[in-house]
Amino acid sequence: MTEAVLALDAPTDAVATPDFEAFFREHHERLFRALWLMTRNRHEAEEIAQEAFLRIWERWERVSAMPETGPAGYLYRTAVNVFRSRLRRARVAIRRAIGSLPPDDELAGVESREAVVRALAPLPPAQRAAIVLLDVLDLPSEQAAEVLGVKPVTLRVRATRGRAALREEMERHDELSG
Amino acid sequence: MNYLGERLRHASDLVSLPEDPFERLIRRRDRRRRRERVVALAVAAVVALGALGGGLFALTRTGQRTNVTSGDGNGRLALASGQYLYLQEIVSTQSGQVRVETWWASDGSGRTTYACSTSDCHWGAPSVGTFGPGGFPVESDVSNLPTNPSALLDSLEQRTATDGASPEPAFSPGPEVASGVTAGSLYRAIERLLEYPNAAPELRAALFEVFAGLPGVTIDHDVTRDPAGRPTIALSFTDDNGPRVYYFDPDTKQVTGFGPPGATDASDGLTIWNEGIVTSTDERPTGDQWLFPPAGVSA
Numbered sequence: 233m234t235e236a237v238l239a240l241d242a243p244t245d246a247v248a249t250p251d252f253e254a255f256f257r258e259h260h261e262r263l264f265r266a267l268w269l270m271t272r273n274r275h276e277a278e279e280i281a282q283e284a285f286l287r288i289w290e291r292w293e294r295v296s297a298m299p300e301t302g303p304a305g306y307l308y309r310t311a312v313n314v315f316r317s318r319l320r321r322a323r324v325a326i327r328r329a330i331g332s333l334p335p336d337d338e339l340a341g342v343e344s345r346e347a348v349v350r351a352l353a354p355l356p357p358a359q360r361a362a363i364v365l366l367d368v369l370d371l372p373s374e375q376a377a378e379v380l381g382v383k384p385v386t387l388r389v390r391a392t393r394g395r396a397a398l399r400e401e402m403e404r405h406d407e408l409s410g
Numbered sequence: 411m412n413y414l415g416e417r418l419r420h421a422s423d424l425v426s427l428p429e430d431p432f433e434r435l436i437r438r439r440d441r442r443r444r445r446e447r448v449v450a451l452a453v454a455a456v457v458a459l460g461a462l463g464g465g466l467f468a469l470t471r472t473g474q475r476t477n478v479t480s481g482d483g484n485g486r487l488a489l490a491s492g493q494y495l496y497l498q499e500i501v502s503t504q505s506g507q508v509r510v511e512t513w514w515a516s517d518g519s520g521r522t523t524y525a526c527s528t529s530d531c532h533w534g535a536p537s538v539g540t541f542g543p544g545g546f547p548v549e550s551d552v553s554n555l556p557t558n559p560s561a562l563l564d565s566l567e568q569r570t571a572t573d574g575a576s577p578e579p580a581f582s583p584g585p586e587v588a589s590g591v592t593a594g595s596l597y598r599a600i601e602r603l604l605e606y607p608n609a610a611p612e613l614r615a616a617l618f619e620v621f622a623g624l625p626g627v628t629i630d631h632d633v634t635r636d637p638a639g640r641p642t643i644a645l646s647f648t649d650d651n652g653p654r655v656y657y658f659d660p661d662t663k664q665v666t667g668f669g670p671p672g673a674t675d676a677s678d679g680l681t682i683w684n685e686g687i688v689t690s691t692d693e694r695p696t697g698d699q700w701l702f703p704p705a706g707v708s709a
Contacts, residue, residue, distance in 0.1 A: 253432060260431050265422035279429045285435055305534075314549070340424075346421035348414065367415030368422070395414055 239281035252292045256285055256302055262369065263311055269364045272317060272339055272353060281293060308369070309379045351401030359394030366391050441568075450502060487611035487662060489516055489687060496695055497607050497666065498684040500706055502676045508566035510536055512607035513691040516553060520546040521603050522607070540691055548608045555603075557612040559619035559681055566620065568589045570599045592623045594649045604656075604665045611687070611701060615663035621645055622658070636667045636704060637675055638682050638705030646671065660704035675706075 260281065267277035288295050288303065289311050295303045343350045352360055358380075365376035366387070377387040414699040428434065489495055494513040501508040506527030509513040519616060521540045537547045556562045567588040587593050600621050603609050609617070626647050633644035636657035643663075645656045656668040669680035686695025695704070 257434065261427055265419075266429060268425050269418055269422050273430075274425060277432075281439055282431070282435055285411070286439055289435070289439065301582050309588055342421050342424045346417065346424070349421045350419040352418075363414070364418070369539065370415070385682050398414060 250356050251296055252289055255288075255296070258308060259263050259304060260374075263307065266369055267311060267315065269349075269352065270361050271278070272349075274339070280311055280314045283314050287314075287359070301345070305375060305379070309370070310366070311377050312365075315361070319373065347402050347405040348366060348398065354401065355394050355397055359376065359390045362387050362390040365392045367395075412447060465538075486616055486687075486698075487664075489610050489612075491516065492689060494520060494688050494691060495607070495610060496684075496686045496688050496699075498694075498704075499605075500682045500684075502680045502682075507661075507676075510696075512536075513546075513688065514546055516610070518544040518546050518689075520607070521549075546608065549606065551612065552606060552609055555609075555613055555692055557616045559616045559623075562613075562616045563620045563623075566596055566599055570595050587625065593627075596620075597627070597647055597649055601656075601668075611662065611664060611685070614665060618643075618645075618658050618663040618665070627682060628689045636682075637669060637673050637677065637680055638667065639705050640666055642666065662701045664701050666705075 263284070264281045267280050268274060269277055272278065273279050284307060288307055292303075293304050298306055339349070352363075355363075360379060362376065365371050365379060368371060369376075371379065373384045373387055377384040380387060382390075444524060455649040456671045462658050492515070494515045497510075497512045497514075499508075499510045499512075499685045503512075503690075507525075508528060509523075509525040512520060513522075519542050522536050524536055524538045524648040528541040541547070555565055570591050587596060600617050601615055604614065622629060622645055624647075628646050630644040632657070634642060637642070640657075641660055642658050645658065653671050654668060655664045655673070657669050659662065664685050666682055666685075667680065667682045669677055673680040682705055684695075684700070684706075685702065686700040686704075688695050688699055
């Protein structure tokens with residue numbers, strides 16, 4: 233029996249521990265919005281956020297006692313792992329699911345107002361994630377690097393390249409729109 | 411916060427939040443628990459009755475049949491305690507190859523290796539290493555999914571639905587096969603499951619049966635060999651990502667590869683699998699341990 237099943241069989245019943253619920257309510261919105269920027273799809277962002285929180289909940293007793301980055305760090309790491317995992321499955325060009333997800337209605341609405349969101353589209357997911365972790369979630373580079381499982385220098389390189397590409401795309405958009 | 415960060419955060423603030431996310435999480439957790447318990451009970455009952463049998467199955471609700479002989483690999487698919495499912499996945503891309511090897515046992519132990527020669531090898535890499543019981547990193551525990559194709563189809567429909575444990579995006583095309591579930595969303599769910607290193611051989615065989623019976627999936631009788639030259643049953647379908655072909659071993663019904671139609675040995679986007687059952691994470695299959703003829707095997 234796997235760890236997940238053991239955890240699900242634990243007598244947590246249908247009621248969340250107050251700590252977990254408070255943790256959820258504190259972090260859900262921020263995580264969801266960050267994932268939306270990474271995936272550019274509302275449904276995908278919601279799915280990843282739900283899966284990440286469920287995994288945390290299954291291990292809440294252990295995760296809530298984590299001394300270092302705490303449960304929030306573990307949450308972001310888990311969410312990024314879910315994101316990466318979904319991306320890995322789709323890494324082959326013909327199945328690049330994240331890239332091929334049709335923009336949802338809300339994305340279209342936001343894109344029409346925010347050039348920066350449209351400019352995110354052509355960026356590789358790794359650069360997109362690096363920018364979101366550093367510039368939107370304001371994680372220290374060491375922590376963001378840990379979340380992504382890369383060295384801090386690698387993260388900074390990706391973020392630098394991503395920002396440059398973003399600025400270029402935005403300038404191009406500004407020129408086109410006069 | 412810098413200028414870009416401000417712009418991005420402002421943009422994300424424009425997106426409406428999901429309704430009742432915590433209540434959804436509770437329902438999701440409860441559904442997962444309930445389903446796993448029900449399935450476990452059902453499987454236990456079936457085993458007790460000795461009712462597990464082979465033979466043709468009929469997807470009675472959809473009225474579809476696979477038109478291929480259902481096989482159990484002559485009993486070779488069972489993964490016993492102490493045995494590991496060995497999978498080698500070889501992905502060809504324009505810039506090189508990715509090779510992932512996994513050994514997974516039903517107690518959640520195993521090992522993963524990763525070799526890559528593409529332009530961005532870190533991104534998307536799996537967690538490599540050797541893992542003790544319960545430690546093998548999996549995306550989802552699928553050990554309780556039924557291996558009876560008809561029951562598996564029911565389970566996949568529940569799992570895939572918008573409010574299911576693993577909902578698939580609603581954009582997927584194709585006719586609706588159940589309330590809120592399109593054939594396209596089932597294609598995607600099955601594709602994902604076939605990539606799980608913890609999807610046991612019997613589950614994989616059942617996934618083939620379900621896959622072959624879905625509306626829009628056709629058996630390409632003109633294709634008798636997979637891109638690696640192995641005997642095959644080729645299942646073709648088209649969804650948002652274009653046309654694709656999945657190749658299955660005719661005997662064990664294990665997936666041996668997938669790619670765009672007409673893919674050759676190293677076509678961009680081609681994935682080739684090798685699969686066997688071994689007794690140690692230090693060994694690769696040999697001889698009869700392979701569940702189908704291996705291709706392009708390297709250490």
